[in-house]
Amino acid sequence: MDNILSFGLDKAGFVLAAVAYLFFFGLLLTTKVSNLPKYLLLALSFTSFCWAVFYSWTSALPFTSLSSHIIENTKNVMLLLFLLAALSKANNSFSQFIRQPRVFGLLILFICWSAISGSSLLSASNVFTGNLAICILQLALLEALYRRSGEAKWQYKPLVLALTITTLYDFALLAESALFGRIDDQIWFARGFVYAAMLPFMIIAVRRIKAWGINVYISRDIVLQSSLVLGAGVYLCLLAITGFYIRYFGGNWSNLIQATFVILGIATLIFLMLSGTLRRKLKVFIEKHFFANKFDYREKWLLLTRSLQKIDITGPEDHYKSLLQAWLNSVSYSRGAIIRFKGNDMVTLALQQRPELNSDEQQLLAAYRHNFSNRNWLVDLTDKSDPFVQNAIADKVLDIQLIIPIQTKGSLWGVCVMNAPAVNKLSLNWELRDFLTLVSEQISSQLLLMQASQTLSENAQFIAFSRMSAFVVHDLKNVKAQIDLILKNAAKHRNNPEFVDDSFSTLAAMQQRLQNMLSQLTNKRADQQTNTLVSVGRLVQDVIDNRCAIRKPVPTLFIEQDCTVYIDKDRFSSVLFHLIDNAQHATDLQGTVTVSVKEVCDQLQLSIVDTGCGMTESFIRNRLFKAFDSTKGNAGMGIGAHDALSFVEQQGGQLTVSSKPGQGTTFMLLLPLNSAVSLAEHPEKIIQGM
Structure with missing residues (x-):
């Protein structure tokens, strides 16, 4: 029983783990x-x-x-070979793969390491450290495999x-073993359980992965991250070895000194890993010594x-700062x-x-503008071989390294000046010059687009104000027509109390209408609609x-069936006047203008029929409802029919229009009566004409 328990533990x-693999x-x-x-991977599994x-x-x-030693080293080398193969071209043959210098060197190194570690030349701590x-690695x-898997990251x-x-x-x-010289x-007993517990992940991976080859593109960020991981690992190894020797030679104080050293070492590592300056310097070092190009152009572009797509040129924000x-x-x-x-x-x-900009910088840019x-x-102001730089920066206080022109239509629109800490400064060689020229052209296009958008926005505001002014002028004509009618009838009916009362009522309505128009012009917005039952x-x-x-001719009204609608009374009244007035202008004095009102299929049907000159199909289609296109010359604004159509469509x-030249025209207006009520049910709510 004890043997069984011992075997189980x-x-x-x-x-x-054996069953799982x-x-x-x-x-x-x-x-x-x-x-x-x-x-x-098959070999690694076996x-x-x-x-x-x-x-x-x-x-x-x-x-x-x-x-x-043999079984551990074989397992380690198979894992490394698999990872290297996954990071290489997928169609490599085994012979091509082995002939790669890094693979061949790794095999030679492992053979030597297996021979050395299997002998008695190294102590146990040194063997553990080597495997660490x-x-x-x-x-x-x-x-690196995970970061470079790209779209296949979910599979891997x-x-x-x-x-x-x-x-x-x-x-x-191994770190604990290297520190204390023993396992x-x-x-150790838990090692098999850990390996066995990974079986579900292995099964999921086999079901997910569609192809085992990854086309490797090693970016600067990957090299930087991998370098940090590798450096941290080497640092921890050195920390473990040093801690071991402190404990070995430290005597009675060994535990205290070792604990203090390890904690301080780990704190130093965390500080260095989080240091932005260290990361920048390491990245610059990698870019200078391991890559032919200064930038990952795909990533930068x-x-x-x-960044440019995030700039909403129609918003009120400071777009130039986002562009910079x-x-x-x-x-x-x-x-x-x-x-x-x-x-x-x-x-x-x-x-x-x-x-x-200080005065020296302004003088520098003025000289640049004059020369270029x-x-x-x-221009790179750190390039002392440039004649312009030699003459322009002498005894000047400048916070500028690069001067990048912004060209529009073949002329110098402006410049972008740049500077950076010494660790990030770039020398302006042909590569950087071409890249910045391309970026400058792209951003110059964005600047022009922003300016055009701003100009269009201003023009749109002027157009909107002009449009509103045109409607106001049109309404003023209506007010004038009412005043003319009052003055015409004043001589004849001035002693009639009812005429006087109607005149005052009409003047009050006109005063309110004028007040509304002034409000529109002052606030630069259209008058808000007020609906009532009419x-x-x-x-x-x-x-x-x-x-x-x-x-003349004075219109004749036929009411077959009166209707009520929930509508803006002033706007509807103005639309009716425009349509009837147009019909009067188109009809001679012997002609007729007839207005009829009736209900058809839950709709108001209002017809305005005249016996005037009529219109052609082409005119109706191309000009009748076109804003500011008038046949009355200076007497008309050309917005009456346009306003009528817009208002009717807003009401659903x-x-x-039907017309024949020389015979007359019929305007038929249809409005839904969804909100209509009978005159008998709500007589007190019906707004009557004045």
């Missing part, structure tokens, strides 16, 4: 993908299976015997997660495009300004982390009596 985890190996055999990464069987069968701890370095490759995530967890566990085991039994920020980000600079030349003056449109007004020339028959009669009776109705 020591071996059960490795037995489970055997199952995973079988699943891999069922996949249809046939390339180098898959076969190396090696891991053998590794788990070995430790479930023997009681040896890792790196304590030659066989354990292998774990760091595996973690760096896993991190379970596989990378499983391998990362097992590698991190080995890292912790902790409890941590996408960043610029997305996008420009600076395109070359990773932090300070700058956009300056526009207007005549002999300079106007600062945007500033970023810098003050206004007709040339699209970028008796259509009575309103038409009122329009005829008080506004249209001054002109229709305005149709």
Whole structure:
């Protein structure tokens, strides 16, 4: 019984791991993908299976015997080979893969390491430390594999997660072992369970992954992140080794000194990892020494495009500042300004982390404008070989490194000036010059678009104000017509009390109408609509009596069935007057103008029929409802029919026209009666004509 319990504690985890990897190996055999990464993963799975069987069968701890050295090193090298293959071209053959210098060198290194670690030349702590370095290399490759998987990241995530967890566990085991010179039994016993627990992730990965080859593009950010991970791993290794020797030679104070040293070392590592200055310097170092180009142009161009897309040129925000920020980000600079030349003056449109231009900088830009007004020339003030720089910057206080022109229509519109901390400054070679020229052209187009949008917005405001003024003038004509009618009838009916009362009522209505028009002009907005229940028959009669009776022929009204509508009375009255007045203008004195009101299929049908000159189909189609197109010459504004059509359509109705030249015209207005009520039910709510 004790033997069974002992076996369960020591071996059960490795037995489970062996079963898990055997199952995973079988699943891999069922996949249809046939390339180098898959076969190396098969080899890794089989090696891991053998590794788990070995430790479930023997009681040896890792790196304590030659066989354990061989099985551990074989498993490690298979994992590294798989990761390198996944980061290489998918169609590589095994021979092409092996002939790669990094792969061939890795194999030679592992053969030497296996020979050295399997002998007695190194102490146990040194062996553990060497394998700890292998774990760091595996973690760096896993991190690179995950970051470069791109759109396939969802597929690779379970596989990378499983391998990362097992590698991190080995890292912790080896770090503790390197520190104390021995393997902790409890941590070792759990190793098999950790590997077995990764089986679900492995199965998910096999089901997700469609292809094992990743077309690798190593970006600067990936190299930077991988370098930080690798550097942190090396730092932790050194920290563990130093802590071990402190404990070994520290005597009675060894535990205290070791704990203090480890905590301070980890705090230093965290500080360095979070240091923006360190990251910038490392990134610049990598870009200078490991890449042929200064920029990842695909990334920079996408960043610029997305930044420009976020600028809403129709909004009230300061677009120039957003534009400057996008420009600076395109070359990773932090300070700058956009300056526009207007005549002999300079106007600062945007500033970023810098003050206004001082007198020296203004003189410099004036000299630049004088020398390069007709040339699209970028200037780097750190380039002492440039004749302009030699003459222009002597004894001047300048917060400028780059001067980038903004050209529009072949002339110098303005400039963008940039500067950055010394660690981020770039020399203006042909590569940077071409890139900044391209960016400058893109942003110049955006500037022109912003200016055009601003001009269009201002013009739209003027057009809207002019349009509103035209309607006001048109309404003033209506008011004048009412005043003319009062004056015409005053001589005849001045002693009639009813005429006097009607005149005062009409004047009060005109005064309110004038007040509304002044309000529209003052507030630069159209008058808000006020809907009420209106008796259509009575309103038409009122329009005829008080506004249209001054002109011959006087319209005749036929009310077959009166209707009420919920509508803006003043606006509806104005529309009716426009249509009837137009009919009167088109009809000679012997002709007739007839207005009829009736209800048809829950709709108000109001017809205005004249026997005038009529209109052609072409005129109705192309000119009748066109704003500011009048046949009355200076006497008309050309907005009556246009306003009538717009108002009817706003009410959900229709305005149709039928006409024949020489015979007359019929305007038919249809309005829904959804809100209509009978005159008998709500007589007190019906607004009558004056």
